[in-house]
Amino acid sequence: MSKTVCRFLSQATGEASFGLIEDGEVFPVPPSQIFDDAPDQTTPGEVLALSEVKLLAPVTPSKIVCVGRNYRDHAAELGNPMPDTPLLFLKPPSAVVGHGDAIELPSVSARVEHEGELGVVIGRRARRVGDGENPLDYVLGYTCVNDVTARDLQRQDVQFTRAKSFDTFCPVGPYVVTGIDPFDLQVETRVNGETRQRGRTAAMAFPVAYLIRYISHIMTLEAGDVISTGTPSGVGPLSDGDVCEVEVENVGTLRNSVRAGA
Numbered sequence: 001m002s003k004t005v006c007r008f009l010s011q012a013t014g015e016a017s018f019g020l021i022e023d024g025e026v027f028p029v030p031p032s033q034i035f036d037d038a039p040d041q042t043t044p045g046e047v048l049a050l051s052e053v054k055l056l057a058p059v060t061p062s063k064i065v066c067v068g069r070n071y072r073d074h075a076a077e078l079g080n081p082m083p084d085t086p087l088l089f090l091k092p093p094s095a096v097v098g099h100g101d102a103i104e105l106p107s108v109s110a111r112v113e114h115e116g117e118l119g120v121v122i123g124r125r126a127r128r129v130g131d132g133e134n135p136l137d138y139v140l141g142y143t144c145v146n147d148v149t150a151r152d153l154q155r156q157d158v159q160f161t162r163a164k165s166f167d168t169f170c171p172v173g174p175y176v177v178t179g180i181d182p183f184d185l186q187v188e189t190r191v192n193g194e195t196r197q198r199g200r201t202a203a204m205a206f207p208v209a210y211l212i213r214y215i216s217h218i219m220t221l222e223a224g225d226v227i228s229t230g231t232p233s234g235v236g237p238l239s240d241g242d243v244c245e246v247e248v249e250n251v252g253t254l255r256n257s258v259r260a261g262a
């Protein structure tokens, strides 16, 4: 059965809480109801209307593992060859923001671009996933990620860390949807309502199950970690005042405003 998991700011306690969304209402739940091995806690607060809560990024990952050039058409548009193995890089947890938060454009970049992606949220610790195991058994669910990138700095630095890691460069959300098949979902990115990117996850060079197993042999994936699975073609610039949306089929729409940073 599919569940919709969110994190939100409780008005009553001023603290963040997990919640399950049903019919426009948010039911607060302890982390132990979301992640297998999370500590049990008392459930804060009561049922709230979804329209009245401030949604936060749905998880607090220890790391965001990103996959570069996982769609052939995107590799081609940047003039890059397809890699033989997944091309991985990290975004720091400090870059994460939620649905409705602003993406801030750093003044040191003249070209910040959107990359709409399917995000995989890990549900329990995955280390060296074996051949006899189904990697998807380690998944909590799926979300939308905007892998915001300072393209000029990425080209200048060659390696990716600075270009991918500014504060606010990792919008995640609006929630995590469990129990869906990630194999063939539409991923669409819009700027000010205009479609800029549209692809299907079936076009990934390295699909979700392959990525989980591959990454788990490099680093331990913890509950709440996010794998951002790469972007289809159509990446383009973001400007002060824009509204950028990433929509993943059967998951939802992640919406963020864009503003010039200090």
Ligand code: ZN
Binding pocket: 066, 067, 068, 115, 117, 147, 230, 231
């Ligand atoms: Zn990306």
